[in-house]
Amino acid sequence: MNSKNITIIGGGNLGSSIAKGLVQSGLLKPEQITVTNLELHLIQHLKDEIGVNITTNNLEAINNSQIVIVAVKPTVARILLNEIKEPLQKGKQVLISVISGIKIQDLEDILVDVPVIRAMPNTAIAIQESMTALSFNEKGLEHKDEVVEIFDQLGATMIIPESQMPAATVLASCGIAFALRFMRAASQGGIEIGLSSKQSLEVAAQIMKGASKLIIENGTHPEPEIDKVTTPLGVTIKSLNKMEHEGFSSSLVQGVVSGHKKILETES
Template sequence: MISKNIAILGGGNLGSSIAKGLVKSGLMTPEQITITNLELELIQHLKDEDGFNITTDNVSAIEGAEIVIVAVKPTAAMALLNQVKEVLTSGNHVLISVISGVKIHDLEEVLGNMPIIRVMPNTAIAIQESMTALSFNEKGLEYKNEVVNIFDQLGSTMVIPEAQMPAATVLASCGIAFALRFLRAASQGGIEIGFSSKLSQEIAAQIMKGASKLIIENNSHPEPEIDKVTTPLGVTIKSLNKMEYEGFSSSLISGVVAGYNKILETES
């Protein structure tokens, strides 16, 4: 466990997922975490069901914490940071930003020279299965081991140059949606060939889990694993070739690139 308190400014899906993941990992207790939102009723369940501290007061949340995680929408970020910049101090706080599209330089312009870490997790952080990318400013590097250790408890981490953060956002964060869309499509196909909706979804979810473990645990590449189940004149290759003919791989690649270009537009 860590002894520091954390303030999470923004109790939306990502902010609450981080909080739940920290507790589920055993790294922190709910009492160490304060979550804020402008509308208290929207996060009341986080107190009633999970035991977190909640408040609408960002300043008081920061004053009671050593680590501050900003998890608001990009459109609300600068107004929030300007509101709290007087209480965010280099000697007392480490700032972790999960704001998509907001660069470390942008944060430094508002907050000055303080430890800043830009982090891009995904919502699987709530079950300790996130793929989280991290970039540090110079002062933030002093806390590199501590911060990486925190997010290592919540899945897998990769420390990258900030220039790669747009790519990490699309593949590691948005990628959850891409994978779930595949799961939904596979499940719908299962319904069409005779399974119930519930059973079809269970099958699709388990095959995704199994496929991922084959790659991660065997340190393998998809193609050799695909070759193991594609026999000559077989069902698998017939299905795969039909999917490729309909644009399966090319549409997914195009979608990843489109998302990447959208982020570059936002950040430019």
């Protein structure tokens, strides 16, 4: 990886987060990373804060890179891919698409004979704590090790068949927003029972970190961990049962499933 350059096309929410995570990881030097946008002022902060190259010139950036990450909105993806297909087909750079709802076949229809990888990370990639799902086309598989090496530096990585990509998009990429909404709701409850807003948010964030680490580090399931907290006749079970009566788990499951339906409609 040390000698390769990466271009990120579309330095928005996700593209900028990827650039930050890459620099923080130390896998590449800032000067090996170029971020593009149609409007330079939108990515000036990346140059100022983390020292990466910025440009509006997609073609020049691609020509100077071995790995190209495309992070534009799905609505402009096809126009962009047609604009950049020539250098990609000539240079055979590895193309990593984080665009949701655009299948490998759609990418291959435009980019003939190019190694293509679909990656579905979340915005915690900025602090190397993403959950990233990866699917490869045949040529992309030749670059599996280096692509996994990149995303392993940026959090956890899971290689999946592309048929699971809609599910991974909802749970891994949208999921960070679901978790943050839980955090906000818990801290709102905390304020109602007497903690300050600052205290509530600090507690809510730390309990989520603790809960995550219990599962990730102990390799256990949530339910036995919950059993350890629920004292018979106690407070936790009273609160949990009230939450379940109000549809807590059911609303989460339904939210995940409706996101999945939405993305399946997009991909069909």
